[in-house]
Amino acid sequence: MSENKKDNLKYALCYIPFFSIVIFFIEDKKTDELRKHIKYAIFLLLAYILLYMFLGWMMGAILSLLYIIISVFLWYKAYNWENVDLEIIDDIEKKIKDKM
Numbered sequence: 001m002s003e004n005k006k007d008n009l010k011y012a013l014c015y016i017p018f019f020s021i022v023i024f025f026i027e028d029k030k031t032d033e034l035r036k037h038i039k040y041a042i043f044l045l046l047a048y049i050l051l052y053m054f055l056g057w058m059m060g061a062i063l064s065l066l067y068i069i070i071s072v073f074l075w076y077k078a079y080n081w082e083n084v085d086l087e088i089i090d091d092i093e094k095k096i097k098d099k100m
Contacts, residue, residue: 010034012079014041015071037078043089044070 010027011034014020020041027034048067052060077084 007031007034008079008081011037012075014038015044015075015078017045017071020045037084039093040074040084040086040089041071043092044074 010023014023014034014037020038023034024030024038024042030038044067048063052063055063074084
């Protein structure tokens, strides 16, 4: 398996819940692209957890389905080397960095 295939598999695996956190702590050589996928996956997971807590179990099924669809879509794009840019998350990160 070539190094590129390993990389795109790492990028795709980030979108499996909690796996991105494991990659963040275990991976020694984090490229900018890998950091971006880790950031997106963690933000998506945290948003899902917070929305699930606030909206409760009634909206939980719809929210879970939406989370799975978005994760699979991002996983597919990352695995096929398509550019994944979520400007909303990047803007939030930039605002947080500016305030610190």
